[in-house]
């Protein structure tokens with residue numbers, strides 16, 4: 001064996017591994033040498049030998065490359081294909097790409113959380129898309145390796161019902177029947193769109209920082225990345241995690257803990273207790289008697305400072321299951337969920353942040369070379385992604401008037417069960433979710449990227465400011481109470497609260513509902529009420545919020561009262577009995593005719 005291919009010692013450092021990987025790619029996949037970058041080195045820190053083994057599986061032993069399947073087959077008929085017109089398409093796409101003005105809105109996540117015109121929305125979604133840059137041999141590459149997905153216009157809102165929107169443009173290259181190149185452009189609306197030149201720091205500030213603020217207030221923040229394999233999900237999630245580590249998460253008033261699990265179907269592993277690059281299996285996720293989500297067999301580590309959290313995140317990354325797939329040499333083959341809890345040491349109330357890196361979806365063409373194990377993996381990944389899609393769709397629909405009876409099937413997969421706070425209409429904490437749609441820029445991938453965008457764009461519910469008048473006002477919804485109505489409620493429903501006026505401090509219902517649990521405790525203590533009373537008031541308010549969220553409405557927004565519901569039920573019974581009597585009568589006549 002050549003000197004350069006001899007096994008590296010177990011304690012070889014990152015530089016030695018970088019040289020080894022470069023030398024390996026030069027021998028077996030020379031066009032991919034540029035893939036050995038700082039992002040790859042950090043993703044695989046601590047488990048370079050696993051990466052090397054994955055590459056050997058895909059590209060063969062050093063110096064003996066295995067031929068790779070060709071992804072875009074050249075046409076045999078002599079008819080011109082997209083690849084033949086690459087420069088023309090690039091010119092057309094450059095013409096369609098707008099130059100972007102600076103953003104006018106940078107507070108979408110917080111604005112959504114506070115959008116209470118139609119009653120308080122307990123779970124809000126901010127839906128974003130990011131397209132990664134061209135990488136390695138894609139740059140100036142041949143065939144359909146040019147960028148056909150670009151950040152489109154930013155459309156300012158009017159401060160009223162019309163929402164602020166950013167667009168992702170999908171420019172599908174087509175060769176017309178006349179043999180001329182043309183692009184079919186489709187626009188997809190998002191809250192934020194991040195182009196190929198966007199940086200993780202900017203994305204953190206706009207999307208993840210507001211979630212952290214929410215978690216520090218005892219509430220729940222969730223961010224997850226969805227998209228095709230190799231589209232940049234892990235790159236983005238790692239960037240957001242780095243942002244969180246260096247944030248205001250740590251303070252003497254807060255205790256921070258961290259857990260990391262990986263999910264593949266019903267198999268759940270603890271990545272902080274992993275050995276030999278593999279997560280420790282046997283973690284269970286389930287619902288507790290009080291409806292909260294509990295885990296068994298999952299370790300939770302306390303971290304006193306950013307350095308400790310960073311070390312745990314690196315350890316978790318080192319245990320995640322990865323493989324070299326046809327589209328990504330460093331593909332994650334499981335869903336990875338980092339859970340950060342921040343406990344207020346004064347009140348004991350805990351906020352939570354979930355940072356979820358989903359496994360990538362694959363095109364049928366990309367999975368055709370998989371072995372049976374990888375095929376089974378792909379099936380499990382796709383099943384849980386489809387459960388996630390259904391849950392988000394049902395949950396956003398359930399927020400619309402007249403849709404109270406919608407079922408959100410979050411128990412269908414372990415992934416959605418873990419995210420119960422996002423989907424449960426009766427949850428007792430506010431929850432903000434950021435969906436990050438990761439897109440490949442390649443023309444080769446436009447069909448798959450189109451599906452990804454079609455999946456995620458409709459999840460966005462635009463801010464509905466100014467449209468509240470269309471709904472019949474729900475007198476029992478605390479989020480709609482005036483200061484006087486809120487005070488009347490506290491006085492009547494909570495006689496044990498000594499001084500409701502001071503407790504309320506002049507807040508209208510919507511502001512009372514948005515207070516974190518710990519603030520109820522602080523306010524109760526200030527008026528001399530015990531913790532039990534604070535808890536009773538908090539749960540009382542939240543019972544009203546949940547009832548208001550599930551109140552039955554007609555599609556026109558009017559409320560169906562319990563009395564009307566009862567009348568409807570009795571009417572249906574009466575109609576059924578009348579029909580049965582008519583049928584009995586007919587049958588009697590039919591019998592007598594024979």
Ligand SMILES: Nc1ncnc2c1ncn2[C@@H]1O[C@H](COP(=O)(O)OP(=O)(O)OP(=O)(O)O)[C@@H](O)[C@H]1O
Pocket residue numbers: 035039040131132133135227228229230231232233234235236328330331332333358359360361438
């Ligand atoms: N915005 C970006 N800037 C620079 N490099 C990027 C960016 N996004 C992704 N990459 C690079 O692209 C490659 C694939 O990205 P990544 O592993 O994050 O994809 P993924 O969507 O997580 O894939 P999979 O689902 O297969 O795990 C990596 O080498 C990564 O470093």
